[in-house]
Amino acid sequence: MKRIKAECLEQTLHFLLKDGFSLEEARQQVQQEYKTYRAQLDRRGTLYKVLEESEQPDGSLIIKIKRQNNYHPVGGYLD
Numbered sequence: 001m002k003r004i005k006a007e008c009l010e011q012t013l014h015f016l017l018k019d020g021f022s023l024e025e026a027r028q029q030v031q032q033e034y035k036t037y038r039a040q041l042d043r044r045g046t047l048y049k050v051l052e053e054s055e056q057p058d059g060s061l062i063i064k065i066k067r068q069n070n071y072h073p074v075g076g077y078l079d
């Protein structure tokens with residue numbers, strides 16, 4: 001039998017600008033979507049660590065994150 005001792009996902013997320021809005025409105029929506037995503041992780045009790053945030057020239061946002069998967073223990077992955 002095998003058991004998961006520690007598990008972690010590393011993801012790169014790209015928060016894209018939405019069409020039909022001015023550039024400033026679209027940038028604000030990207031920032032709001034990112035804040036909502038982090039609040040959702042916090043609300044669910046998901047352990048995570050943001051490794052990198054980089055705003056792109058077009059105003060979109062690329063996030064590199066390590067996060068807990070399915071409530072399995074993360075061991076030393078988030079240290």
